[in-house]
Amino acid sequence: xxxxxxxxxxxxxxxxxxxxxxxxxxxxxxxxxxxxxxxxxxxxxxxxxxxxxxxxxxxxxxxxxxxxxxxxxxxxxxxxxxxxxxxxxxxxxxxxxxxxxxxxxxxxxxxxxxxxxxxxxxxxxxxxxxxxxxxxxxxxxxxxxxxxxxxxxxxxxxxxxxxxxxxxxxxxxxxxxxxxxxxxxxxxxxxxxxxxxxxxxxxxxxxxxxxxxxxxxxxxxxxxxxxxxxxxxxxxxxxxxxxxxxxxxxxxxxxxxxxxxxxxxxxxxxxxxxxxxxxxxxxxxxxxxxxxxxxxxxxxxxxxxxxxxxxxxxxxxxxxxxxxxxxxxxxxxxxxxxxxxxxxxxxxxxxxxxxxxxxxxxxxxxxxxxxxxxxxxxxxxxxxxxxxxxxxxxxxxxxxxxxxxxxxxxxxxxxxxxxxxxxxxxxxxxxxxxxxxxxxxxxxxx
Numbered sequence: 459x460x461x462x463x464x465x466x467x468x469x470x471x472x473x474x475x476x477x478x479x480x481x482x483x484x485x486x487x488x489x490x491x492x493x494x495x496x497x498x499x500x501x502x503x504x505x506x507x508x509x510x511x512x513x514x515x516x517x518x519x520x521x522x523x524x525x526x527x528x529x530x531x532x533x534x535x536x537x538x539x540x541x542x543x544x545x546x547x548x549x550x551x552x553x554x555x556x557x558x559x560x561x562x563x564x565x566x567x568x569x570x571x572x573x574x575x576x577x578x579x580x581x582x583x584x585x586x587x588x589x590x591x592x593x594x595x596x597x598x599x600x601x602x603x604x605x606x607x608x609x610x611x612x613x614x615x616x617x618x619x620x621x622x623x624x625x626x627x628x629x630x631x632x633x634x635x636x637x638x639x640x641x642x643x644x645x646x647x648x649x650x651x652x653x654x655x656x657x658x659x660x661x662x663x664x665x666x667x668x669x670x671x672x673x674x675x676x677x678x679x680x681x682x683x684x685x686x687x688x689x690x691x692x693x694x695x696x697x698x699x700x701x702x703x704x705x706x707x708x709x710x711x712x713x714x715x716x717x718x719x720x721x722x723x724x725x726x727x728x729x730x731x732x733x734x735x736x737x738x739x740x741x742x743x744x745x746x747x748x749x750x751x752x753x754x755x756x757x758x759x760x761x762x763x764x765x766x767x768x769x770x771x772x773x774x775x776x777x778x779x780x781x782x783x784x785x786x787x788x789x790x791x792x793x794x795x796x797x798x799x800x801x802x803x804x805x806x807x808x809x810x811x812x813x814x815x816x817x818x819x820x821x822x823x824x825x826x827x828x829x830x831x832x833x834x835x836x837x838x839x840x841x842x843x844x845x846x847x848x849x850x851x852x853x854x855x856x857x858x859x860x861x862x863x864x865x866x867x868x869x870x871x872x873x874x875x876x877x878x879x880x881x882x883x884x885x886x887x888x889x890x891x892x893x894x895x896x897x898x899x900x901x902x903x904x
Contacts, residue, residue, distance in 0.1 A: 484692055485691060485692050485731070485733055486669055486670070486673055486677070488679075488735065488824045488825060489677055489679055489695070491581060492528070492581075492695060492696070492735065492824065493823055493824050493825075493826055493827075494815055494821065494822050494823070495528050495581070495773060496526050496527055496528070496768070496774045496775070496776065496811075496812050496815055497527070497528040497737065497773055497775045497776070498521060498524075498526035498527075498528065499530045499532065499742055499743060499775060499776070499777045500514065500529055500530065501777075501778040501788065502514055502532065502534065502562050503549070503561070503562075503793065504779075504788050504789075504793070504796055505517070505778055505795075509793065509795075510561075510563045510567070511562050511563040511567040511568050511570070511571045512563055514571065515571055515574060518574055518575060519578070521580075524781060524805060524809050525809050525813055525815075525816065526580075526776060526812060527579075527580065528580070528582075528583060528650075528679070529575055529580050529581070529583070530583050530584075530585065530653045531582070531583070531584055531585060532549050533549040533550060533552065533584075533585045533586075533587060533655075534562055534568060534584065535553065535554060535558070535559060535587075536552075536553040536554050536557050536558070536560065537549065537551055537553060537559060537592065538551040538552070538553040538591070538592020538593055538595060539553070539592075539594055540592065541592070541593045541620060541622075542592075542791075543620075543621050543790075543791045544790070544791025544792050545792055546561075546791055547592075547621065547791060548621055548790065549585070550585075550587050550622070550655055551590075551593075551621045551622050552590075552595060553591075553594060553595055554595065554596065555591075555595075555636075555642075556639055556642050565646070565647075568647060569646075569647050569648075572647050572648060572649060573648075576648070581650040581651070581679065582650050583649060583651040583652055583653055583681065584643055584649050584651075585652070586640065586653065586654050587655045587656075588636055588654060588657075588660045589624070589625060589655065589656045589659045589660050590614070590615050590619070590622040590623055590624050590625055591622060591623055592621065592622060592623070593621070593622070595623075597632075601632065603626070604625060604626055604629050604632035604635075605626055606624040606625070606626045607626075612624070615659060627660060627661050627664055633664055636664075637667070637668045637671050637672075640668055640672055641672060644675045644676060645675060648676075650676075651678035651679035651681070652678070652680055652681070653683065654680065654681065654682050654694070655683050656683055657682035657683055657689055657694065657697075658682070658684035658689065662686075662688050665689065665694065666692045666693045668693070669692065669694075679695055680693065680694045680695050681696045681697070681737060682694040682697045682698070683698055684697055685699070685701065687729045687730050687734070690731060690733070690734035691731060694734075695733070695734070695824070696737050696773060697730075697734065697736060698736075698737055699726075699738045699772060701722055701725070701726075702722060702736070702738055702770075703738070703740070703745070705718055705719070706740060706756070706763045707756065709759075709763075709859050710755065710759040710760070710763060711755070715839045715840065715859065716837075716838050716839050716841060716842050717838055717839060719842050720838075723770070723830070723832065726771075732825055733825045734824070735772055735823040735824045736772035736773070736823075737773050737774075737775055738767035738768075738772045738773065738774055738775065739767060739774070739775035740752055740760060740763050740764060740767060740780075741776075741777040741780050742775060742777050743777065743778075743788075746777060746787055746788055747787050747788055747789070747790040748787075748790075750787060751785050752780065752784070752785075753785045758861075758896060759861070759896045761807065761896065761898070762858060762897070762898045764808070764811065765811065765855070765898045766842075766857060768811040768814060769814075769821060769844075769853070770830065770844070771823060771830050772823050773823050776808060778796060779796040780804075781804055781805045781808045782797070782799070782800050782801055782802070782804060782805070783800040783801025783804050784797075784800070810879075810880070814879060818846075818848075818851055818853060818902070819848040819849065820846040820848040820851040820853050821853070822848065828846045828847055828848035828851070829847045830845075830846055831844060831845045831846075831847070832844045833854070833870075833872070835867060835868045835869060836866070836867045837865065837866050837867070840859055840864045841856060841857060841858055841859060841860075841864050841866050841893065842856070842857045843857075843866055843891075845872065850903075852872075852874065852903040853901065853902055853903070854872050854888050854901040854903075855898070855901075856891045856893060856898065856899045857893075857897075858893035858894070858895060858896055858897045860895060860896070861896055862895050863892065863894055863895060864892075864897075865890065865891070865893075866890070866891045866892075867889060867890050868888065868890075870889075871888070872888040872889070872901075873887050874886075874887065874888075874903040875903065875904045876888055876901040876903050876904065877901070877902050877904060878899050878900065878902075879899075879901070879902055880898075880899070885901060888901055
């Protein structure tokens with residue numbers, strides 16, 4: 459009987475491996491340019507006093523110098539007026555999937571912006587809201603059967619999302635329209651992909667149907683606002699590192715300690731296919747507006763977690779104003795411009811992190827991701843130490859998770875001649891490291 463059970467177990471394991479390999483073979487290839495890229499979220503409404511594409515264009519050279527690669531534009535479609543929250547409404551209440559918000563400019567203005575971004579080497583992705591529309595989207599009158607209904611009435615996807623109506627993905631005609639709308643922006647404006655809002659609230663098989671339809675026009679990059687691993691099997695290249703984001707907030711606030719980090723990375727390594735890229739962040743539009751600014755959530759500890767987002771496996775994100783020390787919650791439904799003169803020193807810090815990401819193969823994400831090894835040490839509660847490698851490229855990163863001085867003794871010597879990236883300190887072999895409160899060191903082997 460035991461041999462029979464063993465045979466069954468081995469058969470199931472073999473079938474699982476075959477299915478996994480088949481899924482990987484069917485998965486779209488992640489663009490090479492995404493492997494060492496950082497992503498930058500653009501909030502057009504709040505970026506400048508004008509809040510227009512033309513005004514934002516003036517920032518492109520600065521962002522090029524900053525070193526970001528992918529520009530993610532929050533929704534640029536018109537915002538519904540019916541049921542609108544606040545005076546300007548939510549970016550995510552779509553009035554028309556194939557038009558531009560006139561507050562931002564014209565379709566020609568956006569095309570010009572994309573062209574100039576491409577000329578400077580940026581990739582451009584659009585925020586896409588597939589789960590719901592605003593209440594005055596023409597589809598409601600023209601195709602009420604494309605929406606979820608209860609007792610004969612169209613409903614919102616979530617009770618307090620009163621400004622939007624839930625789309626019904628059981629309807630094939632609606633799916634076809636949605637895919638054609640996704641194709642429209644690639645064909646019309648030559649964008650390079652999408653960040654998909656609330657992607658897990660849309661059936662995975664829709665995304666798996668949409669992806670090849672988009673790739674047939676040009677290979678795209680797809681980011682899911684979701685953590686569900688199944689989305690990265692055949693549809694999306696990247697997903698949100700929500701768990702790490704929340705963990706970093708908890709570490710900064712002293713609610714958790716360093717023992718939680720190895721557990722998180724083991725979980726990610728187990729759940730996701732090798733091709734999947736985890737987007738790591740300390741801020742974005744939702745966190746800033748609803749959970750608090752970086753200053754509120756992390757205080758003076760934020761630089762150590764910024765370094766973490768750039769050096770652990772994945773793709774780092776910067777949000778509008780983060781590089782200038784954005785220290786307030788931007789209003790979500792009203793005009794609330796960023797003050798770009800708060801912390802001019804921070805741009806250099808993030809520029810240096812972007813340079814680090816670009817120059818070191820060990821920090822690549824996705825299929826060609828560098829090896830990530832957590833280093834054994836004697837101060838796990840208060841510090842985090844790890845090694846990234848790719849061939850001869852070796853980085854040792856040590857982070858102080860507390861506000862007090864900490865000493866770290868690694869269980870083994872990492873041999874070689876090293877230069878610390880931020881201070882140019884020279885070291886032969888790495889074993890004992892002393893860090894100031896919220897300090898960090900990134901040693902690069904020569």
